[in-house]
Amino acid sequence: MSSETILYIILAGILALLLALFQYFRKGKNMSKWYMFFSFLRFIIIFSILLLIINPSFEQLTLHVEKPNLVVAVDNSTSVKYLKQDGAVKNFIETIQNHAGLQEKFNLDVYTFGDKLNALDSLSFSESQTNIYHAFKQLSQVYKQSTAPTILISDGNQTYGNDYQFVHDLYKQPIYPVILGHTVRYTDLKIQQLNVNRYVYLKNKFPVETIVVYNGSETVNSKFEISNQHGVVFSKPVTFSKEDNSKVIHFTLPATAVGVSKYKAQIIPLSHEKNRVNNIKNFAVEVVDQKTNIAIISDFLHPDLGALKKSIESNEQRFVSILKPDNIIDKINDFQLFIVYQPNHRFKLLLNKLKTSNGNYFTVIGAKTNLNFINNTSEVYDHDITNQREDYQAVLNSNYHPFIIDDIGFESFPPLQSHYGSIKFKQPVDVLLNKSVHKVSTDDPLLVTFETQGRREAVLLGENIWKWRAHSYLENQSFQEFDDFLGKLVQYLASNKQKSRLNLDYNSFYEGNNHVVIKADFFDKNYVFDARETLHITVTNKVSELSKTFPLVLKNNHFEVDLSGLEAAEYQFTVKATNEKISKSGSFEILEYNVEQQFLNANVSKMKQLATNSSGTPYFMGNSEGIINEILADNRYQAIQKSTKNTIPLVDWKYLLAIIASSLGLEWFLRKYNGLI
Numbered sequence: 001m002s003s004e005t006i007l008y009i010i011l012a013g014i015l016a017l018l019l020a021l022f023q024y025f026r027k028g029k030n031m032s033k034w035y036m037f038f039s040f041l042r043f044i045i046i047f048s049i050l051l052l053i054i055n056p057s058f059e060q061l062t063l064h065v066e067k068p069n070l071v072v073a074v075d076n077s078t079s080v081k082y083l084k085q086d087g088a089v090k091n092f093i094e095t096i097q098n099h100a101g102l103q104e105k106f107n108l109d110v111y112t113f114g115d116k117l118n119a120l121d122s123l124s125f126s127e128s129q130t131n132i133y134h135a136f137k138q139l140s141q142v143y144k145q146s147t148a149p150t151i152l153i154s155d156g157n158q159t160y161g162n163d164y165q166f167v168h169d170l171y172k173q174p175i176y177p178v179i180l181g182h183t184v185r186y187t188d189l190k191i192q193q194l195n196v197n198r199y200v201y202l203k204n205k206f207p208v209e210t211i212v213v214y215n216g217s218e219t220v221n222s223k224f225e226i227s228n229q230h231g232v233v234f235s236k237p238v239t240f241s242k243e244d245n246s247k248v249i250h251f252t253l254p255a256t257a258v259g260v261s262k263y264k265a266q267i268i269p270l271s272h273e274k275n276r277v278n279n280i281k282n283f284a285v286e287v288v289d290q291k292t293n294i295a296i297i298s299d300f301l302h303p304d305l306g307a308l309k310k311s312i313e314s315n316e317q318r319f320v321s322i323l324k325p326d327n328i329i330d331k332i333n334d335f336q337l338f339i340v341y342q343p344n345h346r347f348k349l350l351l352n353k354l355k356t357s358n359g360n361y362f363t364v365i366g367a368k369t370n371l372n373f374i375n376n377t378s379e380v381y382d383h384d385i386t387n388q389r390e391d392y393q394a395v396l397n398s399n400y401h402p403f404i405i406d407d408i409g410f411e412s413f414p415p416l417q418s419h420y421g422s423i424k425f426k427q428p429v430d431v432l433l434n435k436s437v438h439k440v441s442t443d444d445p446l447l448v449t450f451e452t453q454g455r456r457e458a459v460l461l462g463e464n465i466w467k468w469r470a471h472s473y474l475e476n477q478s479f480q481e482f483d484d485f486l487g488k489l490v491q492y493l494a495s496n497k498q499k500s501r502l503n504l505d506y507n508s509f510y511e512g513n514n515h516v517v518i519k520a521d522f523f524d525k526n527y528v529f530d531a532r533e534t535l536h537i538t539v540t541n542k543v544s545e546l547s548k549t550f551p552l553v554l555k556n557n558h559f560e561v562d563l564s565g566l567e568a569a570e571y572q573f574t575v576k577a578t579n580e581k582i583s584k585s586g587s588f589e590i591l592e593y594n595v596e597q598q599f600l601n602a603n604v605s606k607m608k609q610l611a612t613n614s615s616g617t618p619y620f621m622g623n624s625e626g627i628i629n630e631i632l633a634d635n636r637y638q639a640i641q642k643s644t645k646n647t648i649p650l651v652d653w654k655y656l657l658a659i660i661a662s663s664l665g666l667e668w669f670l671r672k673y674n675g676l677i
Contacts, residue, residue, distance in 0.1 A: 005054065005056045005057075008054045008056075009051065009054060009056065012047060012050035012051060012054060013047055015046075015050065016043050016046035016047035016050060017043050017047075019042070019043075019046050020039045020040070020042035020043040020046060021039055023039075023042060034670070034674060037670070038667060038670070038671065041663045041666060041667040042667065044659065044660075044663045045660055045663045045664055045667070048656055048659055048660045048663070049660065051656065052656065055649050056649075057647050057648065057649045058647070058648050059645055059646070059647055059648075060645070060646045060647075060648050061643055061644070061645050062643065062644045062645075062646065063641060063642070063643050063644075064641070064642055064643075064644070065639050065640070065641050065642075066639065066640050066641075066642050067105065067106055067107050067639045068105070068106055068107070068146070068147040068148065068149070068637045068638070068639070068640075069106060069107045069108075069109055069143060069146055069147065069148035069149075070102060070105075070106035070107070070108050070109070070148070070149060070150075070151070070631065070637075071109050071110075071111070071139060071143065071148045071149070071150040071151070071173070072093065072096060072108070072109070072110040072111065072120075072150075072151045072153065073111050073112075073113055073117075073135055073136075073139065073150060073151070073152050073153065073154075074089060074093060074110065074111065074112045074113070074120070074123065074153045074154075075089075075112075075113065075114075075130060075132075075153060075154035075155065075180070076112040076113060076114050076123060076124065076125055076126070076127045077114050077125065077127040077128070077129070077130045077159075078125055078126060078127065078128060079130065079155055079157055079599050080125045080154075080155060080180055081125040082599075083155055083180060083181045083599075083602070085155070085180040085181060085621060086123070086125045088180070088621050089123065089125075089153055089180065089621075090123055092153065092178070092621065092624050093110065093120075093123070093153075095625075095628075096108070096110075096151070096628070097110070099628060101628070101632050102628065102631075102632070105632060105637065105639070106637070109148075111135070111139070113127075113130075113131070113132070113134075113135035114127020114128070114129055114130055114131075115127065115128075115129040115130070115131050115134070115160075116131075116134070117134070117135045117138040117139065128512065129159050129160060130154075130157060130158050130159045130160075131158060131159070131160055131161035132152075132154060132156075132158045132161070132164040132167075133158070133161040133162040133163065133164040133167055134161050136164065136167040136170065136171040137167075137170060137171075139171060139173075140170050140171040140172075143173060144172075147173075147636070147637060148173045149173060149174045149175075149176065149616070149631055149634070149636075149637055150171075150173050150174070150175045150176065150616075151176045151178060151627060151631075152175055152176065152177045152178065152607075152610070153178045153180065154177070154178075154179075154180060154607070155179070155180040155181045155599065155602040155603065156177070156179060156602050156603030156604065156606050156607040157599040157602070157603050158603075163606075164606070164610060165606045165609040165610045165613065166613065167610070167614075168610075168613040168614040171614070173614065174614055174615045174616040174636070175610055175611060175614040175616040176611065176616045176617055176618070176619065176627050176630075176631070177607040177608070177610055177611050177616070177618045177619070178619050178620070178621055178624050178627065179602050179604055179607050179618060179619065179620050179621065180602055180621055181601055181602030186215070186273075186274045186275070186601075187215065187216035187217075187218070187220075187270060187272060187273060187274075188214070188215040188216065188273060188274070188275055188278070189212065189213075189214055189215075189220075189222060189240070189267050189269060189270060189273060189279055190212070190213055190215075190267070190275070190278035190279060191210060191211070191212055191265055191266075191267055191278065191279065191280070191281045192211040192212065192213040192246070193210070193211040194208070194209070194210050194211075194265055194281050194283055195208070195209040195210075196208045196209070196283055196285060197285065197316050198285065198286065198316065199285070199286050199287075199288055199315070199316040199317050200255045200285050200286070200287050200288075200316070201255060201287070201288060201289070201291055201317075202255055202256075202257075202258055202287055202288065202289040203254075203255065203256070204254075204255050205252040205253065205254050205255070206252060206253060206255055206285060207250065207251075207252050208226070208250070208251055208252065208253060209248065209249070209250055210224070210248070210249045210265060211246065211247070211248055211249075212224060212238065212246065212247045212249065212267050213245065213246045214240035214241075214245045214246065215245070216240070216242065216245075217242045218241075218242075219239065219240070219241040219242075220239070220240050220241075220270055221237065221238070221239050222237075222238055222239075222240070222267055222268045222269075222270065223235055223236070223237050223238065223267075223268045224236050224237075224238050224247075224249055224265075224266070224267050224268075225265075225266050225267075225268070226251075226253065226263055226264070226265050226266075227263065227264050227266070228261065228262060228263050228264070229262070233253060233263075234251050234253065236249060236251070238267070255285070255287045256287075257287060258287050258288065258289050259286070259287060260284050260285070260286050260287075260508050260509050260589055261284060261285050261286075261287055262282065262283075262284045262589070262591070263282070263283055263284065263285075264280060264281075264282050265280070265281045265282075265283065266279055266280045266281075267279050278599075282591045282592055283511075283591070284509045284589065284591055286508045286509070288317055291317055291318070291319055292317055292318045292319070292336050292337070292490075292494050293318075293319050293321070293334055293335045293336055294312055294318060294319070294320045294321070294335060294336065294337045294338075294339065294490065294494070295320075295321050295322075295323055295328055295331075295335040295337070295338050295339065296308055296309060296320060296321070296322045296323070296339040296341060297323055297324070297325050297328055297338060297339065297340055297341060297343075297347070297350065298322065298324075298341035298342065299324065299325060299342070299343075299344060299346055299347075300342075300368070302341070302342075302463065303464070303466040304341065304364070304366075304463055304464065304465050304466050305322055305341065306466070307465060307466035307469045307470075308320070308339060308465070308486070309322060310469075310479075311469055311479065311482060311483045311486045311487070312483075312486060312487070312490055314479065314480075314483040314487070315483075315487050318487075318490065321335075325343075325346045325347045325349075325350050326346065328350060329349060329350060329353065332350075332353055332354070332357060332359065333357075335359075336360070336494045337359075337360050337361065337362065337490060337493050337494040338350075338354060338359060338360070338361040338362070339361070339362045339364065340361050340362065340363045340364070341364045341366075342364060342365065342366045342368050342369040342463065343363065343369065343370065343373060343374065343377075344369070344370040344373055345370065345373050347373070347377075348373070348377065351377055355455075358453065358454055358455045359455065360455055360456045360457065360493050360494060361457060361493075362457070362458040362459075362460070362489075362490075362493055363457065363458070363459045363460070364460045364462075364463065364465075365383070365418060365419070365459065365460065365461050365462070366416075366417065366418055366462060366463025366464075367389050367417050367418060367419065367463060368463075369418075369419070371383050371385045371419060372385065379426070379452070380425060380426055380427055380429075380450065380452055380457070381423050381424060381425045381426065381459065382423070382424050382426075383419065383421060383422075383423045383424075384419075384421030384422050384423070384424075385419075385421065386419065386420045386421045388419070388420040388421075389417060389418070389419060389420060390417075390418065390419070390420040390437065391415035391416070391417055391437075392415055392416050392417075392418060392435040392436065392437060392446055392461070392462055393410075393411065393413065393414075393415045393416075393435070393436040393437070393439070394410040394411065394413055394416070394433040394434070394435070394436065394446050394447070395410060395411055395433065395434045395435075395436045395441050395446075396410050396411075396432075396433060397431045397432060397433065397434055398556065398557040399528070399529055399557070400430055400431065400432045400557075401430065401521070401523050401527050401528060401529045402430050402449055402492060402527075403488055403491075403492050403503060403521070404488070404503060404505050404519055404520075404521045404557075404558045405432065405485065405488060405557075406481075406484075406485070406556075407556070408472065408481040408482060408484075408485055409472075409475065410433060411436065411439075412471070412475075413467070413468045413471050413472075414464070414467040414468065414471055415462075415464075416446070416460075416461075416462025416463060416464050416465065416467075416468075417462060417463055417464055418461050418462040418463065422444055423444070423445065423459075423461060425448070425450075427450065427452065428450070429445070429448040429449070429450040430448060430449050430450060431445045431447075431448050432447045432448060432449060432489075433445070433446040433447040434446055435461070445461070446460070446461050446462060447459070447460045447461070449489075449492065449493070456492065456493050456495075457493075458489065458493055468482060469482045469483075500584070501522060501523045501524070501525075501527070501582055502520065502521070502522050502523075502575065502577065502582050502583070502584045503520065503521040503584075504518065504519070504520050504575060504584055504586060505518070505519040505520070505521075505558075506518040506519070506586060506588055507588060508587075508588055508589070509588060509589040509590070509591060510588065510589070510590050510591065511591050512568075512590070512591065512592075515562075515564060516562065516563040516564045516566060516588075516590060517560060517561070517562050517563070517564075518537065518552075518560070518561050518563065518573070518575075518588075519558050519559065519560050520535055520552055520558065520559040520560070520561075520575050521557075521558050521559070522535060522559065522577060522582075529557060531554055532579075533577050533578065533579055533580070534551070534577070534578040534579065535551070535552040535559050535575055535576070535577055535578070536549055536550065536551055536552065536575070536576055536578065537549065537550050537551075537552060537561050537573055537574070537575045537576075538573060538574050538576070539563060539566065539571050539572075539573045540571060540572045540573070541567075541569050541570075541571060542569065542570040542571065542572060542587075543569055543570065544569075550563070552575070566590055567590070568590045568591060568592035569589070569590060570587070570588075570589045571587060571588055571589065571590070572585065572586075572587045573585065573586055573587065573588070617630060
């Protein structure tokens, strides 16, 4: 409290005393005991009110003891049960939770993880994926500012994600791995990896690559086979030894029928082999009878050309050719879509032919585009000519309705460069992306689609889209999100099918029952997205003929249902709108595959390396009691006494209000009682 505030309080006390004495002195010739008491009450009232006006502050010091956290992360995947360690894990968790020494020294937090991290509710060992790195990434956000030694109970077998043995750069806590499983190396044959294209073309042969690995010391013979519903379609004898312990098998298979073709790859197990689950790998390919040919036409070289080609050709159903405007005139009938990149006067004959043939095309307008030519050629839009350039970022229009589109982080993408100025459309268009300048959204479109005279067109008002694809890879370690976005745009432009009010987005087959997601988009009669509709999906198992109905959940600008709980089988489904008689059907297949059953042993080397990198100690489940003694004896984990200093203003002190109210009430009552009122 400052000296100035103390001076104000003293002056307030003097003023309150003078006012109280003045009010009662002038009313009586002598000061009786009642008048003295009334003067005291009046002094208390006036002084308290003046204190509230001055509102001095007081410092309050609070001491508390903060114990370190002990984090326990338990692998809840099916591999723990497969390795017969589930009972030992439950007993060990119970020991930790009931240990008096740990409870006294630590705040105990127990989590389970598979593909996600969750607070411990129960241990089911039913997770079908394991991502140890992601679990530590989430823990690093919770325990960033505290001491939290961590016990990791796992077999160390991660099915996807970044390499967790280097997670100490992210998670700055000592990690004590408790390793589940056996260190004994059993003789084992397994299919390590199988590579095959997702889509193949009718009457073509598609390549398959398989990597088979042997773990053992003796020389053994086996046979590798590929079979389908008609029998064995490929076989090859293989021989392994301690030195020659892996084989890469290349072969091709014919695509004879349109649709999804299922295959089973198998390495015949040895007679004494313990784990035979990893000897089999199911896979499927979708046979299509048509390939989409797309032409990118440009008068100069630009990184966008390669990015567009790579992105579009990530779908094996599409083939891209990069041509000059003079070289494509006689080949127009060979392509289903044309990407006109920054056109100039050399594109005049091409655009005239496209309009005559009613061909679909996608125009990219950039800094080198001849706007005079664009304005003279296009019948749909005009662009202002300012001879200035500007950088534009993208903002997704959530009301875009021709097809379902996900927000892949457009607002964080690098800006595209184009001409400064507005574009005016002479007919209604569907805006997919709007422009944003310096993070300020505008009403000007960046990417639009429209239909005119039965022809579909798109216009992108910016170049350097290759930066978007590169940024998407840096964010997701994969080009898939960007390629899917561009693939949907290309699919829409390459097709002239009539608009449908109910659109579905799903895969023909799924590997395992994880992430089986079907999306739907529903529009009203004006083709505006209708979030009021209720959609349901009925899924029928083709073999058992058992049907289940699920609601589709509204998520952002589309409907979605997660069918990940379904067993591996072939399914037919129908999506119906509740309020209107609109439905659409399809089929998909869930392939039987459990990646967690591919492991026979614990990954001891990585778990030990994780402990070394994080200044922890590895243990096996058999001697896991030692980890409790070590953590209790470690002087790094001590309780810390912390003090908290709070500045509390007097106006927050509720008792002062009570004093004022009680003093006023008491004065009024006594004066009333003595007949002074």
